[in-house]
Amino acid sequence: MLLLIQYTLIFASVLVLVALGGCFSEHSGVVNIGLEGIMVIGALGGALMMKYVPAGLAAPVVILLVILSSVLIGMLFSLLLGVAAIRFKADQTLVGTALNLLGPAAAVVLVRAINTAESVDNVSSTVAYGTAKKAFIVNIGRFEFNWFMVIALLLLAVSYIVLYKTRFGLRLCACGEHPQAADSVGINVYKMRYAGVLISGALGGLGGLVYITAGVSEWKFENGVAGFGFLALAVMIFGQWRPVNIGLAALLFGLFRALSNVYTGFDALVALKLPSTIYNMLPYIISLIVLVFVSGKSRAPKAEGIPYDKGQR
């Protein structure tokens, strides 16, 4: 049971972070389908930092460095979407998809290059980061407490405040609802959209980092993040683009994802004798069902997905 809670919380943290990223981007008017790719690249940034960070550093410094590198690399990668979608008015779905393919491919090429440079026989795409990862974990009894859970909760609160209580957040939302109106009162729509995309890059990168540190001490980048970027988008839609609802939705999805890891620990579930594949499929099936019920009365930002053109009415 404890294990289930632990996994639920850590998966929920991943989903919350990434879904909030998507939320910021979409509120600014840019659909970010590329979150999956951003997660992989952010995870790569964090993993490499964990690998190369000197062993003697104090835990808080390690945490800060690793998080910073994930966030920065995620932001940098999201700029690819930003520039294409905002400056060059590209099809956002297409560019997002390209990011999703680009992320894992670039990560595998890079990691393999690093591994091969270390020893010619090493053709794996794995980064090991066992020692540095310990900085993130505090054991409370048998419960493996992870600092990321706190960070996710904090960022959820911050997102709520930023989106609804600050001038920046309200302006951001205006750009996603009616950019022409926002522009007419002197808001720079392009800048706001860049801000939205960059925030989503930062949160997506961080989410990727949390994903690869959840449970494992090394990561094979060929596996990517197994559709978590898209699950996060489902969480965002289920949460109706509102931070608090996103938090609750993430808990629900996290629970189903965690079940596939730990269902063997429950006698009632083992007694059902379902093949383990069913549990692997569960999060995706649930999200489809959930989407059926919530997509009808969608509260999506009105202008999302439409490139902003100053000359248009």
Add this chain to the structure above:
Amino acid sequence: MHKNSGKKENILRNSAFQTIIASLLCIVLGLFVGYIVLLIINPAGAGEAIVAIMKNFLYYPSAAAATKYLGTTLVKASALLMCSLSVLFAYKVGLFNIGAAGQYVVGVGACLYFALRFNMPWYVCLIAAIVTAALVGGISGALKAYFNVNEVISCIMLNWIGLYSVNMLLSQVKEQSTPYTKALASANKSALLPNLGLDQIFSKNEFVPLGLPLAVVMALAVWVLLEKTKFGYELKATGMNKQAAKYCGMREKRNIILTMMIAGGLAGFGAGIFYLTGIEQWMVQQTAVPAMGFNGIAAAFLGGLNPIGTVFSSYFIQHITSGGTYVDKTMYCTQISDLISAFIIYLCGFVLFFRLWLNRFLDKRDEKSGRNGQKGGKA
């Protein structure tokens, strides 16, 4: 005025010509970026590696071996062509079928299961693949039409659901000792696609079958359907404006579902003509959706969203993907090709802007030469 402007301008304004130029630019830039990445990894062999990727089967010095591997590349390219047609067809109707990958997987599952479990002949297996994949596509379509579920997200979810289900299903027909499905050649010969003597052309590459010409015929069929029929016109109209289409008396919900079913069927057809050659066996412990469907997106956009264009772009994407296996593996990895094709998709996002820019540039030039012409007339 316009009659006077030179031939060169006319051709630059031609939209087909612009598309070809844009696609070629994407390819050149994509390869260039690939080259830069190779240079960064290891400057010593970068030139050789990028040449290896572009040469693909020409890597083999003997002509017989080269034609044989040309055959293999063509077989893979024909499956890729079907996936890209699937993406293209949906995109023309305003839907982004990122689920081609999952529909392809489901098609693989259906055709191999019918072949290995029920010992069905090839045409039954092929039809099974098409029908099942069409149904999966139809689910996304129905969800979009009736519940307004974003088709990109539902497709992705179905990709994963499809992958896990197919793994589960095909575990029943796998070899005892390996995670691969039984070989068609030994388990059920009748399920192999007939090769109509095509194997002779490609140095007895027995994997080159009927699927190759069929795929090209399908590309033509998609073009005819979209451009020359009332049904295709209705579909495109629905894609452009759902409300207007409904107002004109088209059944927009039915059209959306049918589009996704046809798109799914095309991807399933691709799965059939690839796996029923026996060239590859399915690995039932696969944890990632095969790249075929995603490369299909690259091919569709690189081909300028034209069915005939995709014939060439599919071949090109497959050519460099296969070429990636010939790079020096002590320095680089085969995924460098995936990186290049991913980057090409990214660049395709700029095509629209490129055409806008080109037209604006031409307008300016016309204006200038027009002014000069007037001056000349006065003097």
